[in-house]
Amino acid sequence: MKYLLPLAASAMLLAPAAYAVDIEVAYAYSSVFDPTFERIMEAFETAHPDIHVTFRATYEDYEDATNTILREAVADTLPDVSFQALNRQALLVERGIAKPLDPYIAEEEGFETAGYHKAMLDLSSFDGQIYGLPFSVSTPIGFYNMDILRAAGVETIPTTWDEVVETCRAINAKGEHDAIFWHWDISGNWLLQAAMWSQGVPMIEDGKLNMDNPEGVRALETAKAIFHECAMKPVSGGDASKQFAAGDLGMFFSSTAYVGFVDRSKLGDWDFVTAPYPGIDDAPKALPAGGNSAMLTSTSDDPEVLEAAWQFIKFTTSGEGAAAVALTTGYVPPNKVANDLLMDNFYAENPNKLTAVNQLPLLSEWFAYPGDNGLAVTQVIEDSLESILVGDADDMEELRDEMVDEVNALLPH
Structure with missing residues (x-):
């Protein structure tokens, strides 16, 4: 206790x-x-x-x-x-x-x-x-340090993940600040569910993991681009929120819950702006309710x-x-x-x-994985994302297939 x-x-x-x-x-x-x-x-x-x-x-x-x-x-x-x-x-x-x-x-x-x-x-x-x-x-949103973006020559807030990656490249080229943190390990695989819902596809369908489709591969490829093309550091969400509040991080993607924290903890007189969550190709079709x-x-x-x-x-x-x-x-x-x-x-x-x-x-629905293994399923998916982050997984279709098989074996039949 x-x-x-x-x-x-x-x-x-x-x-x-x-x-x-x-x-x-x-x-x-x-x-x-x-x-x-x-x-x-x-x-x-x-x-x-x-x-x-x-x-x-x-x-x-x-x-x-x-x-x-x-x-x-x-x-x-x-x-x-x-x-x-x-x-x-x-x-x-x-x-x-x-x-x-x-x-x-x-x-x-x-x-x-x-x-x-x-x-x-x-x-x-x-x-x-x-x-x-x-x-x-809550909903997932984007947090931006506009001073860092403008110093990198970016005047417009990105609306898609491709634009986010381009913004990362501009910030990294300056070499003065870290570009991004995408809260990949936030509770309940929330942001991976957001990547699926953004494409109008639910994460769970008929009691099974619904990523055995092109949208599932695209969601994982988006994560891979954020991790590697943006040179994202493997820090915790809590540390990243503090780094953002300190004015040392260009973009932070997480729950709107952190707005109050940033407002209270913000160091310096820099331009803090939030904006709608980016989509894949275009604006999100849906987002999970947190x-x-x-x-x-x-x-x-x-x-x-x-x-x-x-x-x-x-x-x-x-x-x-x-x-x-x-x-x-x-x-x-x-x-x-x-x-x-x-x-x-x-x-x-x-x-x-x-x-x-x-x-x-x-x-839209923030899915709970059905059955007694729901928490174990969350961990399997988080481990799969971590394998992308640390470079152990490179083929996203292969990783998707392994993840779907492992998760569905844990779900009720």
């Missing part, structure tokens, strides 16, 4: 000496969401002074979140509330770890008008029941604990909670009421956060 940690010392100092009920909460990506929960807790403690929230050590990423909660389920040490990736919810439902929220929703007068987008609720609905409330929704939802995972029999956990889930995903997400990250608020709480000119003053909002019409 992970150690229990308070989110912030200030929250401890402001907390009352005694509480009616205690709950435990866990979420992923400390660098992204710590400021969000600090803001939320200031309001939550005022609204619910009788509830004490202890935050467990942050999950490193969404795979860690799922692996951790599966272990905790066996050890009977589950948190009361867990924030899990949208594409991992089904596994927790199938294992009986997540509990349906419908009984609590039924007690909420006017819940259907509480601002929750039906399309967002549908992302967390299984067999006619709601198992999670959406907390954050993000996470709040799920009730408590094993408590105490109705007060369960009610407190529900109040926390409801508050964090409400208009106020969703507004905090928008203010502190680059995520899109999944609750319509948040837009009323944000200042009218919020996106006018924060145009880098508008990019993801404009891409919402492209949102």
Whole structure:
């Protein structure tokens, strides 16, 4: 079991000496969401002074979140509330770890008008029941240091990956900065799924890996071009985001979630711009929806604990909670009421956060690989991408065939 940690010392100092009920909460990506929960807790403690929230050590990423909660389920040490990736919810439902929220929703007068987008609720609905409330929704976007691009003679933001590669060459020719990081190992093979969806092709079809086609080869060839023709360094996404914020990286392709981090961490007076995610040949036909939802995972029999956990889930995903997400990250608020709480000119003053909002019409499914081997499938695909990155794989059609065979052998028959 992970150690229990308070989110912030200030929250401890402001907390009352005694509480009616205690709950435990866990979420992923400390660098992204710590400021969000600090803001939320200031309001939550005022609204619910009788509830004490202890935050467990942050999950490193969404795979860690799922692996951790599966272990905790066996050890009977589950948190009361867990924030899990949208594409991992089904596994927790199938294992009986997540509990349906419908009984609590039924007690909420006017819940259907509480601002929750039906399309967002549908992302967390299984067999006619709601198992999670959406907390954050993201799309992949491009981050650009326009000072570096202009110094390399590039005045126009690239819109296709071929144009991205040409921009890389121009930046590398200057020899003053690294050109690019494409977050290839981000959770759930998200950007490879984006490469498939960009071509209008789903990553999973009929329960199988749907890359045994020309689009699958093209997706891997695009990754190869980014890695090698752009001379991309094999660093972590976290290190790359810091390098970008420091003004030493020309282009960074990842989740809109990092907009808030870059805004907070940006060093120097350089021109930071976000833009729509590049496509293969032309604009993307679709993109996978990223993000996470709040799920009730408590094993408590105490109705007060369960009610407190529900109040926390409801508050964090409400208009106020969703507004905090928008203010502190680059995520899109999944609750319509948040837009009323944000200042009218919020996106006018924060145009880098508008990019993801404009891409919402492209949102498509972020696939979870079915069956008990879903996490293993994620790793197989990540290992295949890494083999391109380090130069162990050169023939993309051969690699595609090996990956499809290995993945489909792990999927349910």
